[in-house]
Amino acid sequence: MLKTALLLYPDINPFHFSVPYMAFQDASEGLFDVKIITPTGKPLANNIMQPKIDGGLDLLEECRIIVIPGWADADTQPDTATVKALQAACGRGACLVGLCYGTYALAYAGLLNGKKAATHWLGSDDFRRRFPQVALDINSIYVEDGNIITSAGTAAALDCCLHIIRKFYGVKAANKAARLLVVPPHREGGQAQFIERPLAQSTRDKKINILINTLKDTLHLPHSTDSAAAQANMSRSTFTRHFKKATGITFLEWLHQERLQLSLDLLENTSLTIDQIAERCGFQNTVSFRTQFYRYYQVQPNAWRKQFGR
Structure with a gap:
């Protein structure tokens, strides 16, 4: 003993x-x-x-x-x-x-x-x-x-x-x-x-706020730092600096987190298939979605749905 x-x-x-x-x-x-x-x-x-x-x-x-x-x-x-x-x-x-x-x-x-x-x-x-x-x-x-x-x-x-x-x-x-x-x-x-990760809903930068609101409605579309900078009417370097200052993270980090956050809502509150969720969240394909999801949450999307779904 x-x-x-x-x-x-x-x-x-x-x-x-x-x-x-x-x-x-x-x-x-x-x-x-x-x-x-x-x-x-x-x-x-x-x-x-x-x-x-x-x-x-x-x-x-x-x-x-x-x-x-x-x-x-x-x-x-x-x-x-x-x-x-x-x-x-x-x-x-x-x-x-x-x-x-x-x-x-x-x-x-x-x-x-x-x-x-x-x-x-x-x-x-x-x-x-x-x-x-x-x-x-x-x-x-x-x-x-x-x-x-x-x-x-x-x-x-x-x-x-x-x-x-x-x-x-x-x-x-x-x-x-x-x-x-x-x-x-x-x-x-x-x-x-289990970690709560509330994302910034607004910042002190009005241009960034307008961009964020637009992007949240179009997460299923392809986005990049260059395309986001163009939407904000800024050069890539200026946009990168402003976005990081406003949100505390890079644009690609923000985009990645927003897409994953949307996927959580869809997994928990809809009966959409994993393929459909991957498409709606803007991932290139289902394999990419599963890989990114597991890397971030250490479980597969189906396991998340089983644990937290309605």
Whole structure:
């Protein structure tokens, strides 16, 4: 049995705790010796239903796997004793796991510097500002770099736990746990399919606004930077500069995103075939549409329709 610590913290969300507890304690009976730990070794001083606390940070020295199931406040750094305990555990080769915003705790401890990591997509901009030395992968639902594993949001935390079971005990054990939890042992795709990406509806540049409104109605037609510049009565260089300043992205990036966004609406709310959707969105052919869609969302259009369609 692998001794595994679940490190609780003030104001922990009970659901965030229950995910790894169910995965390692209930769905993997006999494989993990789960210890519930708090920094002080005492129950937390908040009004949540808590399991029996097994001890404090000294117990981490005995644990092969240490899980931080989320983090309540991105502005709050772990206390000094917790940081030192996590650093010591990492130094001796323990597997450290940050689920969802638990990645923040590991980053505050300096354990992710120069490493790849994942966290919930909603915190991506904030995380990048705070920890520019960490290579944040916002698409993956979990990332393993050395002896540190981090994951995206709550459902992705369960994916991550199944990965850990698979890593230490093999596919058979992970599949058994997944069946007990009534979830797939491995999900297709990443966070990209859940990230909200509202596109700019208007800018401060009136000419660009007029062009955008026109193009949105004609996405099925072929467009290029040169043809768009001509519609805006600008030279290519002037148009390129103005468009990037107005929208924050290049014209071709904007066109690509608009076409994909339109395809999402058609997949979710119509019964059009994939060929028809590709044509209506202005892709050269169905193969190009499928390729671009998968590259951006990490799932095929049919899978998207199955998951999000009406």
